[in-house]
Amino acid sequence: MENISNIRYGALPSNSPYIKPFRMVYVQDGITKDADLLKVHDSVCIIIYNRTTKKLIFVRQFRPAVYYAAVRESGSETDDNVDATKYPPKLGITLELCAGIVDKDLPLKEIAREEMLEECGFNISSDRLEEVMTYRSGIDSTGAAQTMFYCEVTDDDRVAAGGGVDGEMIDVVELPIDEVENMVKPGAKNVSSPGFLLGVLWFLCNKKPQ
Amino acid sequence: MENISNIRYGALPSNSPYIKPFRMVYVQDGITKDADLLKVHDSVCIIIYNRTTKKLIFVRQFRPAVYYAAVRESGSETDDNVDATKYPPKLGITLELCAGIVDKDLPLKEIAREEMLEECGFNISSDRLEEVMTYRSGIDSTGAAQTMFYCEVTDDDRVAAGGGVDGEMIDVVELPIDEVENMVKPGAKNVSSPGFLLGVLWFLCNKKPQ
Secondary structure, three states, X not given: OOOEEEEEEEEOOOOOOOOOEEEEEEEEOOEEEEEEEEOOOOEEEEEEEEOOOOEEEEEEEEOHHHHHXXXXXXXXXXXXXXXXXXXXXXXXXXXXXXXXXXXXXOOHHHHHHHHHHHHHOEOOOHHHOEEEEEEEOOOOOOOOEEEEEEEEEOHHHEOOOOOOOOOOOOEXXXXXXXXXXXXXXXXXXXXXXXXXXXXXXXXXXXOOOO | OOOEEEEEEEEOOOOOOOOOEEEEEEEEOOEEEEEEEEOOOOEEEEEEEEOOOOEEEEEEEEOHHHHHHHHHHOOOOOOOEEOOOOOOHHHHEEEEOEEEEOOOXXXXXXXXXXXXXXXXXXXXXXXXXXXXXXXXXXXXXXXXEEEEEEEEEXXXXXXXXXXXXXXXXXXXXXXEHHHHHHHHOOOEEOOOOHHHHHHHHHHHHHOOOO
């Protein structure tokens, strides 16, 4: 996963499949305002707890956005090319909940079930998924809804190694609870999203075995 | 705040002050990949608890991105103009932590202190801010860091009404703890970000008065 090279930045092409920006104009209390937004899919994510190993199951991915931001913080904002030996790719590797976008006309639980199989290799029936909560990601620019689920699995539910489909490079990791607790301790610095930490803290407050 | 009209969508102008997209190209394990990203500022946010009223202090704002997403979910994706009587503006009003971007060369605690004054009207010294944790917002597209703080205030610390500066329209709201607990109950549907809910849950798990 960390074998990354030839990093360079350029202009956004007009046909980007990832980012579809547009402008919204409106009048609020008589004042004309505008906002530039992005059209993105809604998504689901799943907190997975393995009762056999007593560990939480997460995924790791190289995230270009996080790498870019970490490199910029190191003072290399203006470079078009980035030296991957000076700024190691692990700066951009995030720990995440198993997750996926809602790009099919299926119930959210079914989409979550598919992601658990594709990314993490666990084959469960969707009625084993417990809905945690729904919120709005990216309130500045996307407003997309994300629904969080919780699922307990055992080693018997594992039917494949996981790792994603269609060229995704995803590592599945299992972490013990004491390691996970460090992520939400005072002053913790996380290379993870607030949604990930919300899931971790929700587990610790509601599902942690006594 | 909800007096909103003349809503329309259009193309992103090339000089958008909000969204600065660009493409990153890289090679991972021999495969050339690309990602389209946005350059945004890092930010801070503050969980504020008022010991006098025993309430949490939040802000409410109209968020065009959330409004757009809510309207789209109602099936109106292709309209260039949106009927604000059919889709009430409150669909886009979010509950948030007091927050601000890091656009000055100041310590993060000082920026958080200024936001508490500008948005919520509380004047405190920055040594009263407790660092909660740091994470990466928008791991898909921005990777920007957000640092969360906690601060307890009393009514004596209030020196102004708050509401923001430079034409910001921000309502300050105080909510009792039992109302806040509903936001993280099973199946809760929130018009709020995961970072907001992380702050709420962190407060309930760590600071809620017994």
